[in-house]
Amino acid sequence: MSDVITGDDGVARDGVPGDGFIAVERVEKVFEVRRRTGFLRRERHEVRAVDSLSFTVGRGEMVGYIGPNGAGKSTTIKMLTGILTPSAGRLRVAGIDPARERSRLAHRIGVVFGQRTTLWWDLPLIDSYRLAHRMYRIPDARYRENLDRLVELLDLGALLDVPVRQLSLGQRMRGDIAAALLHDPDVLYLDEPTIGLDVVSKARVREFLREVNAERGTTVLLTTHDLQDIEQLCSRVMVIDHGRLVYDGALAGLHEAGESERTLVVDLERELPPVQVPSARVVRVEGPRQWLAFPAGQSAAPVVAHLAARYPLVDLSVREPDIEAVIARMYAEKAVS
């Protein structure tokens, strides 16, 4: 635990004992990988996908769980949903041991696998919901109430009678999210909920998640590659790499820890020498277009204001730092210090 970088609010949270709605204590997951080294010869070696992982998530929290591919993210989620059995350590979700009481846990959690729909491809959307109604034994009144609310919030009214195969990716994702929430789960796991969605669909999904979290107090754990998901939804972010928690705290703190930078792309009226702006530096010039880097924790407004007052601007755009780059840089920092 000692090498976990914690953000400003990390300390305060640790001070609240017994609020571990999701509690992970020194959990390990070791896979035995067999590699062919010859016609029949195989070499065995162990892969530690999750290594002594500990964290707690309080009820109603919305947490971003990020890390590079193969860092142990999905292994963690699979252990929390009862799909995989941990090799060591203790794990509780809503007081339930996921591996031992998979079915009981299923009633308390909702899972959305971003790239794999759980909806019935050839049937109208509503049929998938009717199946959930019966499979989860949702009381009739409750089901109707939840369905009405989800249909309204996710704007699914016109889609209920459409076969799932005819839905767009964004519509299907909304449909999947509704399916995961019909049985009033206490915890919602989202794996890449906005992957492949257009800007409008992304915004709609995020807005909906905020509402569910605020209204129902649903605990949300989401994995994503999209930093904006985290920025707009999560007050807390956990970073995992090589199976270990390397950061736990606010997103701003992550940017500091990773010294990440946002990029402002400026189109000027004509070619000019590199612009001079305090707290930002020009990293690239290409004709009338210039790229300025400034710390990710800082607002773009003063930089833009400064530019607009002194230079002939045609267009501006801000590029967010890439999460992989942030983590990579954080790692480089840690290795040096």
Place this chain on the structure above:
Amino acid sequence: MSGSVRRLAEGVRAYRLIAGMWVRSTMAYRASFAMTTFGNFAATFLDFVAIMLMFSRVDALGGYPLPEVAFLYGLSATSFGLADLVIGSMDRLGRRVRDGTLDTLLVRPAPVLAQVAADRFALRRLGRVTQGALVLGWSLTRVDIDWTVDRLLLMPVMVVSGCGIFCAVFVAGAAFQFVAQDASEVQNAFTYGGTTLLQYPPTVFAKELVRGVTFVLPLAFVNWLPATHVLGRPYPLGLPEWTAFTPPLVAVACGVLAGLAWRAGLRSYRSTGS
């Protein structure tokens, strides 16, 4: 005990829910359903035509005339057809393990075995059962059986136990796919291969093979052993008469073993992930 009964009820309920969804999915393409059902029937029908053609050249196979071979064929095809109808899609488990969609079943509040068994439930497989039952019915009008009470009783018992034995083979095969994801062809060798084997009299096969399907993989209990009793013929291995009545016990034993294999397979999946 009440716990396992409740689990069984849960499983049957989940199976019916999911199978129902698949039936409705199929009905989204009615014409395709009608054609594949007919195709299923026609393919298995041609299978029997091949045997009839054989009999245009010979009078008996391994000492069995056509009606008796049809009797064996009908029993095997009906038992297998029923098992194939109920859980025939279990050989897709390997694919689900490979592409990770098995995980979506594990987060639902229902037994995984029931969910996998109902996966891609296909009513078109009724084509095979129908064909088997027709051949069985035809053979019964032609074979000369001395119908006693025990022989009469043995008929339905045979079909149900046979279905149970084939189901166990399907489940065990699926369990093996947790370990070897591309083993569905191995499974097919035992299921589809097994039913084809049983369509011929045991007397045409080598003793070693007959021993193998009697004592190792007990497919002989699907029809060979009980049917030779019904037909009043000796079983080639000289087993005592009462063994003809053991298919229900064999089916239960196979079911238990297959269930254990399934549990071990699922446990290994949950500890390794693939």
